[in-house]
Amino acid sequence: LCAALTGVFQEMKMAECHFINGTEKVRLVERYIYNRQQYVMFDSDVGHYVGFTPFGEKQARHWNSSPARLKYMRAAVDTLCRYNYEVFRPFTVERR
Structure with missing residues (x-):
């Protein structure tokens, strides 16, 4: 292989749930990253991909x-974040 093709490339998808005042306000952010550069993001507060x-x-x-797809992502705030709040809570809320 030539030197230009021997590099290491990384693609990553990361989802974050942000909880404000328990589950009263929940925000889902999903980021798509290629070689340490974010190229697209879904933010549930915005409601679409950017x-x-x-x-x-x-x-x-x-x-x-x-x-x-948009309907699925908008619903993921409830099905992913709010549903798993009790799992996340010991690591996020009850830390001392």
Whole structure:
């Protein structure tokens, strides 16, 4: 292989649940990262995907054009974050 093709590439997806005042206000942020650069993100407060690079903008347009995908992501605040609050609570709220 040539030297240009021997690099290490990393793609990562990270989901974060932010709890404010227990489960009264919950925010889900899902980030897509390639080689340490975030290229697209879903924020439940915004309600749709936002692209940060040319490729990310293309992905965001594609994913935002799917009502089923947006509905799923908006519901994930309840099905992922609120549902698992009791699991997260000992690590986030009850820390001393």
